[in-house]
Amino acid sequence: MTITLAIIILTCIISFTSFNRPEQIDKLSFWPYYVQERKQFYRFITSGFVHADYMHLFFNMLTLWFFGRTIESAFVIIFGGKLHFVLLYLLGLVLPDISTYFKYKDTYGYRSIGASGAVSAILFSAILLAPWSKLLVFFIPLPAVIYGVLFLAYSAYMSRRGGDGINHDAHFWGAVLGLVYPLIFRPELGKLFVQQLLSIF
Structure with a gap:
């Protein structure tokens, strides 16, 4: 079983058993309020x-299914194992929510759920x-x-605008993480990325 499939199964089980159970x-x-007041740091993961x-x-699990398997296999080739795939996903759960924590740590009523930050990280590594x-977009x-540029611009705009109940900060910073993480360990991927961008000219 791939790690991608294991994550999807676990996420589906926990999500299914949480539906209609506030x-x-x-x-x-x-x-964020409980993270600050009660030190419940586990919430970054759960x-x-x-x-x-x-x-x-x-939509989150479908995206993870299509791109998670690709990145999981690619990281085996690039890094020689699956550890970096696991680390990227876990960091994608935690790091994108840090800005959300500081923004809402004093707001009792704010909560967010979903794997969007981690899924965005996987997608943008792809x-x-x-x-x-x-x-395929609609x-x-x-x-x-092109989708990546539009996604980042939209997430940044909607983060500033707010009001739709979606944690666009997690989308944005998850995407940034997905771009930066592989480059930290394999800077040469940046050169390959530029070469691919210029290959159409």
Whole structure:
């Protein structure tokens, strides 16, 4: 069994058993106020394994299924094992929520759930490795790098605007993590990325 599939199964089990159970979601969600007041740092991790509804879960896990397997295999070749894939996913759960923590640590009513930060990290590592691969966005084929730019711009804009109940900060910083993480350990991937971008000219 791949690590990607194991993560999907675990996430689905925890999410399914949390649907229509607000008290369970409260225990697992990322709740900055409780992280600060009660030192419940485990929420950085557990919030990524629970989702608001079937649609939220479906889109996150579908994206992880398509790109997680690719990155898991690629990281075996690049790094010689699967440890970096696990680290990237876990960091994708934790690091993108740090800015959210500082923004909402004094706001009792704010909570967020979902694996979007980690999934964004996986997706953007895939974009780094294959920028001109095609992604289907609302059934429209779009080069991955173009989608990436639009995604980052949209997430940054919506983060400033707010009001839609979605943690766009996690999307944005998860995406940045996915681009930066492989480059920290293999800087030469940056040169390969640029070469691929210029290959169409």
